[in-house]
Amino acid sequence: MIFGPPGSGKGTQAKILAQRWGALHLATGDLLRGEVAAQTPLGQKVAMYMNRGELVPDEMTLGLIEKHLLRAPSKVILDGFPRTVFQAQALDALLKKVDAKVDKLIFLKVPQSELIQRILSRARQEGRSDDTPQTVEMRLKTYYEKTLPVLDYYRQRCTVVEVDGVGTIEEVTARILGG
Numbered sequence: 001m002i003f004g005p006p007g008s009g010k011g012t013q014a015k016i017l018a019q020r021w022g023a024l025h026l027a028t029g030d031l032l033r034g035e036v037a038a039q040t041p042l043g044q045k046v047a048m049y050m051n052r053g054e055l056v057p058d059e060m061t062l063g064l065i066e067k068h069l070l071r072a073p074s075k076v077i078l079d080g081f082p083r084t085v086f087q088a089q090a091l092d093a094l095l096k097k098v099d100a101k102v103d104k105l106i107f108l109k110v111p112q113s114e115l116i117q118r119i120l121s122r123a124r125q126e127g128r129s130d131d132t133p134q135t136v137e138m139r140l141k142t143y144y145e146k147t148l149p150v151l152d153y154y155r156q157r158c159t160v161v162e163v164d165g166v167g168t169i170e171e172v173t174a175r176i177l178g179g
């Protein structure tokens, strides 16, 4: 599981690690953006939350992750999920059913001032509709209020590795692999 605030580089690092470890990269943000782009019934429901920088309701994200996880190979890197303690509890219950578990959480630490810069520069490069000055603040607030408690939840349940997320992509990857 790769964990961190928006803009901490989770997606970038998860892709590299998935390739290296022969694991499936499962990113709820990417899955949800795919639903929005394909204009599915779920996509139509979630677009409003995403554009505001709010979390999509738990039951919608959980349905999506369940569908993909049950079909997944043995090794998975979860990126952007779970984002609430409720999602974490639901994930644990689901994994128990298939005799699997979360074995490691990689926490990418990046100071807030750098996060804002990164998100706004990603907005210019990738044109993500939720990477705007208006939503950045909401996404960070949501992270601190709803998602950060997930870290404490897992501290008691699996190995948690804290990695300094400031530096080049290669430097951060090397720190993750070294830790």
Ligand code: AMP
Pocket: 006, 028, 029, 030, 032, 049, 050, 051, 053, 054, 055, 056, 057, 058, 061, 079, 080, 081, 082, 083, 084, 087, 130, 139
């Ligand atoms: P991300 O690409 O991970 O930054 O996710 C983009 C947006 O998708 C978030 O701001 C949320 O609106 C939504 N999202 C992604 N993952 C989740 C999740 N696990 N729970 C709720 N909303 C999510």
